[in-house]
């Protein structure tokens with residue numbers, strides 16, 4: 001299907017997301033409803049439309065697409081993540097596949113959403129595959145929840161776990177508008193930002209740390225050491241911990 005390439009994902013994604021799927025489901029944030037409503041309007045999600053949630057993981061974003069009334073299909077390469085999705089969001093068709101080899105026919109969906117995942121893709125290949133499965137004029141949306149480091153304990157926690165050092169494929173350093181423009185397949189990328197707050201107890205914040213792919217990929221003893229170190233950022237603070245995010249929403253349409 002698609003490019004005909006053997007589906008393959010980054011080693012850290014494969015190891016981290018399979019070992020950490022439980023922590024991911026428990027510890028990762030959802031997305032602001034305001035952003036979903038905004039997107040539903042911008043990319044016309046609703047009854048009679050078919051949307052592909054690509055790299056759907058445990059279904060955190062997929063679950064928010066279902067109430068729009070659109071028909072939702074999910075694609076996810078890591079079996080453990082897809083299994084969590086099947087049990088947490090029943091009624092959605094979950095297919096195994098990658099962004100570089102999407103297991104859907106040409107021109108078969110009206111929209112594609114990618115939440116917290118495009119930075120794992122081979123961008124030129126993925127953009128071509130997404131254009132292949134989109135109907136003429138169909139839409140692509142990419143979202144990221146970015147931890148708000150203007151809050152002191154969040155910046156301290158990121159320093160302690162050396163997030164910037166290890167998160168080398170960080171979405172923050174990529175010019176997504178340029179990547180989309182280089183493909184020549186889409187209209188110029190637009191962007192909007194929303195606020196989101198994740199309210200976590202101590203165990204929830206530990207799971208939030210365990211769900212970070214490069215931490216999840218570590219052997220257990222080492223992983224727990226990093227988690228304990230990260231948790232020292234909230235020493236002296238009382239539960240619940242409010243982890244703030246800026247949710248970045250990008251969207252564009254396939255050129256006809």
Ligand SMILES: C[S@@+](CC[C@H](N)C(=O)[O-])C[C@H]1O[C@@H](n2cnc3c(N)ncnc32)[C@H](O)[C@@H]1O
Nearest residue numbers: 009013055056057060078098099115116117120
């Ligand atoms: C951070 S999770 C995001 C999951 C979900 N979209 C969410 O918002 O919670 C990243 C997901 O991308 C998937 N992934 C990594 N590389 C991929 C690729 N090349 N094609 C498709 N999915 C990929 C991982 O398996 C993982 O489930």
